[in-house]
Amino acid sequence: MSRSLHLVEIDIFHVAYRPCRVYQERIADYYLNGRPRFEWERMRHRMLMQGDETIKNVCESCGMNILGDAEGCQIRIDGLTTFLGIVNQLEPHNHLMGFSYADDALSRDDTQRLHEEVERLSGSLGDVKWPVGQIFKGGEPLPDPNGFRPALFYEFEGGEQMTPVYSNRGYTVGVARDGLVVCESLGEVMPERFCRLWKDGANVYGETIGGRMMPFLPVENEVPAWDDSPLFSSSELRLIELPLVEIYADAIESLLVFSSVALSNNTGLRFSQVG
16 A cells, blocks of 8 residues: 555534534535535635634634644544555454545444554554664754654555655665665666665765675765765664554554544544545
């Protein structure tokens, strides 16, 4: 499965007593094609275009507002299908693959089953270590610029192919189950697998899994890279293993929290793929 971005929402339309309901059912005007535009859509437009906080004020007192913000009953989860694909490799008979995650609504009963399965997997996969390529500068892990994780790393996404980390005109660097992979732009995949790659001035070196050190020659005036660092900066890409539940902690926690709140309101979840 390829990496994806999903929107996960509590299915609020089965919850009768919610503060947003009156605005979502009241027609404000009509589009040129005759479709009614509801008050909530107009409020959302004003929020996006003018910074109007009416929606935020409506959502503030709602018990389903998990994120404490406008429309805080929904969240975006990055890499959900990647996580599901890895889980399916490790436990082919898991129950998560029985659900649809693209533009689908889960009933309360299905949401209950999903919650129980994610809860079970977070325990059963607790000791599973998974390969990632992590970037270090000055010997310290590079922080994640998006703030989603404590450090910037690229996990192997499963399957037979490597997961790309970075490409330039000369090389592509990726991470596989058995080590870091370096491919030349001409399509030549080096048979060696590396435990680390590092930059020293304008030169790049690799240490193979077997402990052999080797330099890389420029191809198309480029050497292997793993980020946009300046040419003469120092940087290192290391193959390490992290607990799988730590790598996907955000996805696991989001699914557990949102399904729990949905169940407490006697409703389910809605999934839609947005990227």
